[in-house]
Amino acid sequence: MNRHFSKISKLFQLGTVLGKNRVAQFVKPKTATVAFGSLFTLFCLKNNMDSKIFTLEDLRDVETINASDIQDGEMKSFEVGPTKDDVILLYKYDGKYYATAAKCPHSAANLEKGVLFDDKIVCPWHDAAFSIVTGKPEQGPVFDNLPTFPVKEVNGKLVVQIPRVLPKSVEPTLSKRFVADFKKFVILGSGPAALSAVETLRRSNFKGEIIVITKEDELPYDRTVLSKNIFGAELEKITLKDPSFFEKCEVTVLKNTNVKYINIDRNLIEIEGESEKIKYDKLLIATGARPKVPPVSGTGLNNVLTLRSYKDMEQIKEAAKKAKKIVIVGASFIGMEVAANIKKELKDEVEVTVVDQIKTPFSRVLGDDVGKAIMDLHEKNGVKFNLEKRLKNIEGAGDVKSIVLDDNSHVDADLVILGTGVRPNVDLVSNSLRIADDGGIYTDVFLKSSVESIFAAGDVASYPYWYTGNRVRVEHYNEAIQQGQIAAYNMIGKRIPHTSIPFFWSRQYDMSFRFVGYSGDFDNIHIDGSPSAMNFIAYYAKENKIVAAASVGRDPATMVVGQAMESNLMPSMEELKSGQVTLEDIQARIKSKKGCSKCKRNAYENKPNWNPPR
Ligand SMILES: Cc1cc2nc3c(=O)[nH]c(=O)nc-3n(C[C@H](O)[C@H](O)[C@H](O)COP(=O)(O)OP(=O)(O)OC[C@H]3O[C@@H](n4cnc5c(N)ncnc54)[C@H](O)[C@@H]3O)c2cc1C
Ligand code: FES
Numbered sequence: 181m182n183r184h185f186s187k188i189s190k191l192f193q194l195g196t197v198l199g200k201n202r203v204a205q206f207v208k209p210k211t212a213t214v215a216f217g218s219l220f221t222l223f224c225l226k227n228n229m230d231s232k233i234f235t236l237e238d239l240r241d242v243e244t245i246n247a248s249d250i251q252d253g254e255m256k257s258f259e260v261g262p263t264k265d266d267v268i269l270l271y272k273y274d275g276k277y278y279a280t281a282a283k284c285p286h287s288a289a290n291l292e293k294g295v296l297f298d299d300k301i302v303c304p305w306h307d308a309a310f311s312i313v314t315g316k317p318e319q320g321p322v323f324d325n326l327p328t329f330p331v332k333e334v335n336g337k338l339v340v341q342i343p344r345v346l347p348k349s350v351e352p353t354l355s356k357r358f359v360a361d362f363k364k365f366v367i368l369g370s371g372p373a374a375l376s377a378v379e380t381l382r383r384s385n386f387k388g389e390i391i392v393i394t395k396e397d398e399l400p401y402d403r404t405v406l407s408k409n410i411f412g413a414e415l416e417k418i419t420l421k422d423p424s425f426f427e428k429c430e431v432t433v434l435k436n437t438n439v440k441y442i443n444i445d446r447n448l449i450e451i452e453g454e455s456e457k458i459k460y461d462k463l464l465i466a467t468g469a470r471p472k473v474p475p476v477s478g479t480g481l482n483n484v485l486t487l488r489s490y491k492d493m494e495q496i497k498e499a500a501k502k503a504k505k506i507v508i509v510g511a512s513f514i515g516m517e518v519a520a521n522i523k524k525e526l527k528d529e530v531e532v533t534v535v536d537q538i539k540t541p542f543s544r545v546l547g548d549d550v551g552k553a554i555m556d557l558h559e560k561n562g563v564k565f566n567l568e569k570r571l572k573n574i575e576g577a578g579d580v581k582s583i584v585l586d587d588n589s590h591v592d593a594d595l596v597i598l599g600t601g602v603r604p605n606v607d608l609v610s611n612s613l614r615i616a617d618d619g620g621i622y623t624d625v626f627l628k629s630s631v632e633s634i635f636a637a638g639d640v641a642s643y644p645y646w647y648t649g650n651r652v653r654v655e656h657y658n659e660a661i662q663q664g665q666i667a668a669y670n671m672i673g674k675r676i677p678h679t680s681i682p683f684f685w686s687r688q689y690d691m692s693f694r695f696v697g698y699s700g701d702f703d704n705i706h707i708d709g710s711p712s713a714m715n716f717i718a719y720y721a722k723e724n725k726i727v728a729a730a731s732v733g734r735d736p737a738t739m740v741v742g743q744a745m746e747s748n749l750m751p752s753m754e755e756l757k758s759g760q761v762t763l764e765d766i767q768a769r770i771k772s773k774k775g776c777s778k779c780k781r782n783a784y785e786n787k788p789n790w791n792p793p794r
Contacts, residue, residue: 238343238344238345239341239342239343239344240341240342240343240344241339241340241341242258242260242339242340242341242342243334243337243338243339244258244260244268244270244279244337244338244339244340245258245270245337245338246336246337246338247277247333247336247337247338248336250270250271250272250277250338251272252272252273252274252275253272253273253296253771254271254272254296255269255270255271255292255296255301256269256270256271257269257270257282257292258270258340260340260342260346266346267282267283268280268281268282268329268340268342268346269281269282269291269292269301269312270331270338270340271296271301271312273298273299273312273313274299277331277333277338278299278312278313278328278331279328279329279330279331279338279340279342280301280310280312280315280326280327280328280329281326281327281346281347281348281349283348284303284305284308284322284326285308285322285324285325285326285348285349286303286305286306286308286320286321286322287305287306288348289303289304289305289306290304291303291304291326293735293736294736294739295736295739295740295743295767296312297743297770297771297777298774298775298776298777298778298779299311299312299313299778299779300312300318300777300778300779301326302736302739302743303320303736303739304735304736304739305685305692305735306320306321306658306683306685307319307320307321307658307683307685307694307696307738307739307742308320308321308322309779310322310325310326311779311781311782312328313328313779313782314328314779314781314782315327315328315350316352316779316781316782317781318779318780318781319658319661319662319680319683320658320661320683321372321402321404321657321658321661322349323375323376323379323420323421323661324349324350324351324352325349325350325351325352326349326350327346327347327348327349327350328350329341329342351425352379352383353383354379354382354383354428354429355382355383355384355385355386355387355429356382356387356428356429356430357387357388357389357390357430358387358388361387361388361389362388362389363386363388363389363461363462364388364389364391364458364459364460364461365381365386365388365389365390365391365460365461365462365463365464365671366390366391366392366393366449366458366460366462366463366464367390367391367392367393367463367464367466368393368394368439368463368464368465368466368467368608369392369393369394369465369466369467369468369605369638369640370392370394370396370398370399370400370433370435371400371403371466371468371638371639371660372400372402372403372420372638372657372660372661372664373464373466373468373637373638373639373640373660373661373663373664373667374392374394374400374464374466374637374638374664375400375420375421375661375664376637376660376661376662376663376664376665376668377464377466377637377664377665377667377668377671378390378392378426378429378431378668379429379664380664380665380668380669380785381668381671381672382429382431383785384668384669384672384674384784384785385785386668386672388461389432390429390430390431390432391431391432391433391434391458391460392426392431392432392433392434393434393437393439393449393451393458394433394434394435394436394437395436395437395438396435396436396489397435397436398415398419398435398490399419399420399421399422399423399426399433399435400419400420400421401415401418401419401420401490402418402420402657403488403489403657404657404685405418406487406488406489406490406492406493407487407493407513407514407517407518407521408517408521408687409521410493410496410497410500410518410521410522410525411497411521411525413490413493415490418490434451437451437452438451438452438453439451439452439608440452441608442463442608442609442612443457444609444612444613444631444633444634446459447459447460447461447463447633448460449463460633461633462633462634462635462671463633463634463635464634464635464636464637464664464667464668464671465608465609465621465629465634465635465636465637465640466636466637466638466640466660466664466667467604467605467606467608467640468604468605468638468639468640468660469488469602469603469604469605469639469640469655470488470602470603470605471486471487471488471598471600471601471602472598472600472601472602472603473486473598473600474509474571474598474600476571476572476573476574477573477574478573478574478575478576478580478583479574479598481574481576481578481579481580482576482578482579482580483499483503483579483580483594483595483596484574484580484596484598485499485595485596485597485598486597486598486599487514487518487597487599488602496518496595496597499595500522500526500530500595501526502594503530503594503595504529504530504531504594505530505531505533505592505593505594505595506522506530506531506532506533506593506594506595506596506597507533507534507535507583507591507593507595507596507597508532508533508534508535508596508597508599509535509536509571509583509596509597509598509599509600510534510535510536510598510599510600510601511534511536511538511541511542511555511565511567511599512599512600512601513542513684513686514599515534515536515597515599515600516534516541516542516554516558516599516686516688517686517687517688518597518599519532519534519558519563519688520558520561520563520687520688520689523558523561523562523563524561524689527562528562531564532562532563532564533563533564533565533566533591533593534558534563534564534565534566535565535566535567535569535571535583535585535591536565536567536569537567537568537569537570538567538568539567539568540552540555540567541554541555541565541567542554545699546695546699546718546730547702547705547707547718547720549705549707549711549718550707550711550716550718550730552711553711553712553714554688554691554693554711556712557688557689557691557714558688561689566585566589566591569585569586569587569589570585570586571583571584571585571586572584572585572586572588574596575590579594580593580594580595580596581593581594583596602639602655603619604619604620604621604639604640604642604653605640606619606620606621606640609621609629609634612631613629613630613631613634614629614630616642616651616653617651618642618651618652618653619642619653620636620639620640620641620642620653621636621640621641621642622642622651623635623636623641623642623643624643624644625643625644625646625677625678625679626666626670626675626676626677626678627641627643627663627666627667627670627678628670635667635670635671636667637660637663637664637666637667638659638660638663638664639653639654639655639660640653641653641663643663643678645698646677646678646679647681647697647698647727647745648698648700648722648725648727650698650700652682652698652700654682654698656682656683656684657684658682658683658684659680659682659683662678662680663678665781665784666678669784669787672789673789674784674787674788674789676784676787679746680746681696681697681742681745681746682696682697682698683695683696683738683742684696691714691732692732692733692735693730693731693732694730694731694732694735694737694738694739695728695729695730695731695738696728696729696730696738696739696741696742696745697720697726697727697728697729697741697742697745698727698728699720699727699728700722700727701722702720702721702722702727702728703721703722703723704720704721704722704724704753705718705719705720705721706718706719706721706753706756706757707719708756708763709733709734711732713733714732714733715732715733715734716731716732716733716734717729717730717731717734717737717738717741717763718730718731719741719753719756721752721753724752724753724754725750725752725753726741726745726750726751726752726753726756729741737763740763740766740767740770741763741766743770743777744766744769744770746777747770747773747776747777749766749769749770749773749776750766751765751766
C-alpha cells in the first residue's frame with residue numbers, strides 16, 4: 181500500500197512540475213499544475229508507464245552546445261559526464277532540436293558513426309534505426325526504444341534534461357489485456373518474428389488475448405550469437421525478454437508445446453496431449469526454419485550435429501572441446517562462422533576442414549572476388565578447405581569416424597557439423613495453406629497467407645519483394661523482426677505492405693561483414709576498394725539495377741545503400757561503375773529529398789484499423 185502511495189505521489193509530483201513548465205503558459209498556473217499533475221498520474225498508471233518514470237531528483241538540466249552550432253540535418257555529440265562514456269547526441273531536424281542517447285541499445289555501437297536521414301538515426305553496425313523524436317525503433321535487431329531527452333533553447337544554448345544515470349534503452353509503453361476484448365490471437369513460434377509481433381500488437385494498443393506457442397523451452401533468444409560465440413554465449417545474456425515482459429503485457433507463453441493439428445476451417449489449434457482446443461481469431465505462423473540434413477547415410481552417428489538452437493550450440497561446444505578433427509560440411513554463413521569461431525578459440529588444438537561442392541565459398545551470393553577474400557582469411561587462420569566435392573556418406577560405428585566424398589576420398593573427423601542450409605517449418609500447414617516454390621508459406625505483400633485469418637512472418641514466409649517484383653524467402657534476423665511487425669499491423673487490420681530492404685551481417689574473426697538487398701541471380705558486380713585488404717563495398721546488379729551491396733570496413737556504407745534502395749534513389753550500375761555517382765553522392769541525394777526517409781512506425785501504430793477483426 182505504502183509502495184503504491186509513494187509511486188502515485190512521485191508521479192503526481194512529476195506531473196505537477198511538468199504542468200507548471202509546459203502547460204502553465206496557456207492556463208492559470210495553479211490550475212495547470214494540479215490538473216496536469218492528476219491527469220499525468222492517471223495516464224501513467226493506466227498505461228503502465230509508472231515503472232520507468234524518473235523522479236525529479238533523478239533528472240538534471242545540462243547546458244550543451246550553442247543552438248547556432250548545429251545546422252538542420254546535423255547531429256552533434258556532447259559529453260554530459262560524469263564519465264567520458266556518458267555522451268548524448270543532439271540533432272536539429274525541421275528547425276527543432278532533439279536529443280538521444282549516443283549508444284545503440286543493441287550492442288552499444290556509437291550512433292554518431294551512423295547516418296542521420298530525416299528524423300531517423302541509423303546504427304552503423306547492424307542497421308538498427310530509431311526515430312530521434314520518439315526513440316521508437318524503425319528497423320533492426322532491437323525491440324526497445326532509444327532513450328530521448330527533452331531539449332529547450334535557453335539564451336542561445338541547448339539545455340537537455342537527462343536522468344542522472346543515462347539509460348541504455350527504454351521499454352516502450354505496451355497495452356495490457358482488457359477483459360471485455362474477446363479477440364484471441366495465437367502466435368506459433370518464439371523467434372524474433374514472433375516476439376516482434378507480440379511487441380507490435382501491444383505497442384499498437386491491441387488489448388485482446390495473445391497466446392504464444394513454442395516447441396522450445398526457452399523464451400525468445402538471439403540465435404545469431406550461437407555461431408559467433410559458441411564458447412561464451414550464455415542463455416540468460418542472449419534472452420531477448422525476461423518473463424516479466426510477458427507478464428507485464430499479459431501474454432501467455434506455452435513453452436515445450438507441440439501443435440498436433442491446425443483446423444483452418446474452424447480456426448482451431450490442437451495441442452499434443454491436450455483435449456481442449458485453442459480457438460483463434462487470427463493466427464501468425466512464425467515457426468522459422470530447421471537445418472537441412474543431407475540425404476546420405478551416417479547422419480545419425482554420434483557427433484554429427486547441426487546448429488539452430490541454444491541446445492545445439494551447447495552440444496557443439498562440448499563436442500568441439502574434445503575433438504581433434506572437425507569437419508564442417510557446407511561453406512554457408514553459419515558453417516563459416518562456426519569454423520572461424522572454433523579456430524579462433526581452440527587454435528592448433530583442432531584441425532578444422534570445410535567441405536563444399538562449390539569452388540569458392542559465397543561465390544553464388546557475393547561473387548568470386550569477395551568469396552575468395554573470405555576464404556583466404558580463413559586459410560590464414562588455419563582452416564582447411566576441401567571444395568568441389570559432394571558429401572557421399574558419413575562413416576563410423578556409434579561415433580563418427582570420417583566423411584566420404586563423391587571422389588571416394590575420406591576426411592577423418594571426430595565431429596561433423598552440417599551447415600547445409602535450412603528448410604522452413606511448414607509441416608503443420610503444408611496441406612492446408614498455399615506453399616510457394618521456395619518451400620515457404622505463400623503470402624501477399626501484407627504477409628497474409630492464402631487463408632484470410634492466417635499470417636506468416638520470418639524465415640517461414642515467402643512474400644513478393646516490392647523492390648524487384650520477385651517472390652523471396654529471406655533468412656535474416658532483422659527481416660524476421662520487420663516481418664513480425666508488419667504481420668502484427670495487418671492482423672489488426674491496418675493494411676500496411678511489407679516494403680523493407682533485407683539486411684544481414686556476419687562476423688568471422690575480426691571481419692565484420694554487412695549485406696543489404698537480395699542478390700538473387702545478379703549479372704554484374706562492381707567492387708569499390710579491396711576485398712583482400714578487407715576494405716570494400718561491392719555492388720550487385722541485375723540488368724543495370726542495383727539489387728544488393730556487401731561491405732567490410734566501410735560502415736555505414738550499406739546503410740546508405742539500403743536507404744537509397746528503400747527511397748528508390750539508387751543510381752544504376754552504369755552510373756556507379758563509370759564513377760559518375762559515388763556513395764557520398766547517394767547520401768547527398770537522400771538528404772536532398774526531404775521526407776523520403778522519414779520514420780513511419782509512429783504513424784503505423786496510430787493508423788486506424790481498416791478492417792477491425794470481429
Ligand atoms: C547460428 C545462426 C546464426 C545466425 N546468424 C545470423 C546473422 O548473423 N545475421 C542474420 O541476419 N541472421 C542470422 N541468422 C538467421 C536468423 O537467426 C533467422 O533468420 C531468424 O532467427 C529467423 O527468425 P524466425 O522468428 O523466423 O524463426 P526462428 O528464429 O527459427 O524461430 C522459430 C521458432 O518457432 C519454433 N517452432 C518451430 N516449429 C514449431 C511448431 N510446429 N510449433 C511451435 N513452435 C515451433 C522454433 O522452435 C523457434 O522457437 C542466424 C541463424 C542461426 C541459426
Ligand atoms: S549495435 Fe546497433 S544495431 Fe547492433
